[in-house]
Amino acid sequence: MSNVNSFWSPRVAVLEPYVPGEQPRIAKLVKLNTNENPFGPAPHVLEAIMAAASDGLERYPDPDSMALREAIAARYGLDSSQVFVGNGSDEVLAHAFFAFFQQAEPLLIPDVTYSFYRVYAQLYGIACELQPVDAGLRIDVPTMAVRAATDCGGIVIANPNAPTGTGLPLRDIQRLLEACTRRVVLVDEAYVDFGGESALPLIERHPNLLVVQTLSKSRSLAGLRVGFACAQPHLIDALQRVKNSFNSYPIDRLASAGAIAALADEAWFAHTRHEVMDIREGLALQLEDLGFEILPSQSNFLFVRHPAHDAMALASALRARAVLVRHFDEPRITQYLRISIGTREQCGLLVDALSDILG
Numbered sequence: 598m599s600n601v602n603s604f605w606s607p608r609v610a611v612l613e614p615y616v617p618g619e620q621p622r623i624a625k626l627v628k629l630n631t632n633e634n635p636f637g638p639a640p641h642v643l644e645a646i647m648a649a650a651s652d653g654l655e656r657y658p659d660p661d662s663m664a665l666r667e668a669i670a671a672r673y674g675l676d677s678s679q680v681f682v683g684n685g686s687d688e689v690l691a692h693a694f695f696a697f698f699q700q701a702e703p704l705l706i707p708d709v710t711y712s713f714y715r716v717y718a719q720l721y722g723i724a725c726e727l728q729p730v731d732a733g734l735r736i737d738v739p740t741m742a743v744r745a746a747t748d749c750g751g752i753v754i755a756n757p758n759a760p761t762g763t764g765l766p767l768r769d770i771q772r773l774l775e776a777c778t779r780r781v782v783l784v785d786e787a788y789v790d791f792g793g794e795s796a797l798p799l800i801e802r803h804p805n806l807l808v809v810q811t812l813s814k815s816r817s818l819a820g821l822r823v824g825f826a827c828a829q830p831h832l833i834d835a836l837q838r839v840k841n842s843f844n845s846y847p848i849d850r851l852a853s854a855g856a857i858a859a860l861a862d863e864a865w866f867a868h869t870r871h872e873v874m875d876i877r878e879g880l881a882l883q884l885e886d887l888g889f890e891i892l893p894s895q896s897n898f899l900f901v902r903h904p905a906h907d908a909m910a911l912a913s914a915l916r917a918r919a920v921l922v923r924h925f926d927e928p929r930i931t932q933y934l935r936i937s938i939g940t941r942e943q944c945g946l947l948v949d950a951l952s953d954i955l956g
């Protein structure tokens with residue numbers, strides 16, 4: 598057999614790609630491993646997508662996605678020049694890493710956070726300096742601010758953080774923005790709609806702030822792939838330059854139509870996100886009764902550990918009972934499980950399975 602690797606460009610061999618949670622085809626699976634929203638998108642989303650599908654698929658979509666950017670801007674009280682959209686917020690993040698963090702100084706990221714950040718940094722050759730989280734796995738803002746004030750290539754945090762679910766108040770974000778005025782501070786708000794505090798109101802006053810959100814979680818559209826970033830126009834222009842050097846049409850006609858319909862339905866949005874938060878609080882109490890320790894969550898998942906049971910063993914015992922949760926075999930968090938909030942019924946099945954396993 599020939600050596601396949603001889604076809605690869607040298608940098609491909611050293612990449613350590615992100616590994617997403619599995620999407621297996623098992624019947625009757627209780628799938629609580631990838632933070633999907635169990636309630637589905639707003640009712641009019643499907644109609645909007647079908648209408649878009651029956652009209653104009655032979656033509657390219659608008660390369661600037663103006664209709665969608667205007668819908669996002671209107672929803673959040675911004676101008677469309679302050680909004681960038683991409684094929685999922687993962688793509689938005691990738692473009693932001695390329696646009697803002699290829700600097701002489703290292704990028705600061707927490708040592709426990711969304712593991713894709715390190716993957717993008719590696720892809721684009723960006724040096725990262727990991728900032729230790731505290732004993733409660735919270736981002737240590739005072740230490741990070743001191744470090745950022747000397748020199749740094751920028752800051753990336755998730756707020757609420759992943760995979761821990763804990764959130765920072767706005768004054769902490771402000772503190773980081775003021776410590777790192779020469780570089781961009783990226784705040785990934787994938788979970789903010791489940792009880793976090795959004796930094797969007799700070800955009801007006803901070804030319805270095807980039808806020809990234811997604812329709813995958815709180816709008817239940819993970820399958821449509823729509824994410825966005827909000828910032829002052831000079832940062833949005835940089836993202837447009839990168840995007841237009843990569844893919845003119847990241848948002849297809851169906852995604853645009855579905856996303857606009859989702860943003861228009863405030864009632865569904867409010868109902869489903871409150872339902873997720875309510876189920877989360879109930880599940881936390883039940884897991885505590887089973888002896889789990891639970892980090893305070895402002896997201897659509899719980900990050901939990903059991904003092905007497907190995908996390909990886911629990912995850913595989915759950916899997917054997919057709920319940921999927923996420924385990925990260927990484928330093929500091931290897932004894933934790935991340936459990937996405939499902940329907941009441943799914944969470945009930947999880948608790949039954951755990952009661953059975955814990956005996």
Ligand SMILES: *Cc1c(COP(=O)(O)O)cnc(C)c1O
Pocket residue numbers: 632684685686687688711755759785787810811812813819822823824
């Ligand atoms: C889910 C998630 C994303 C990616 O969302 P997509 O828009 O589906 O690409 C980004 N950041 C964090 C922290 C996430 O958990």
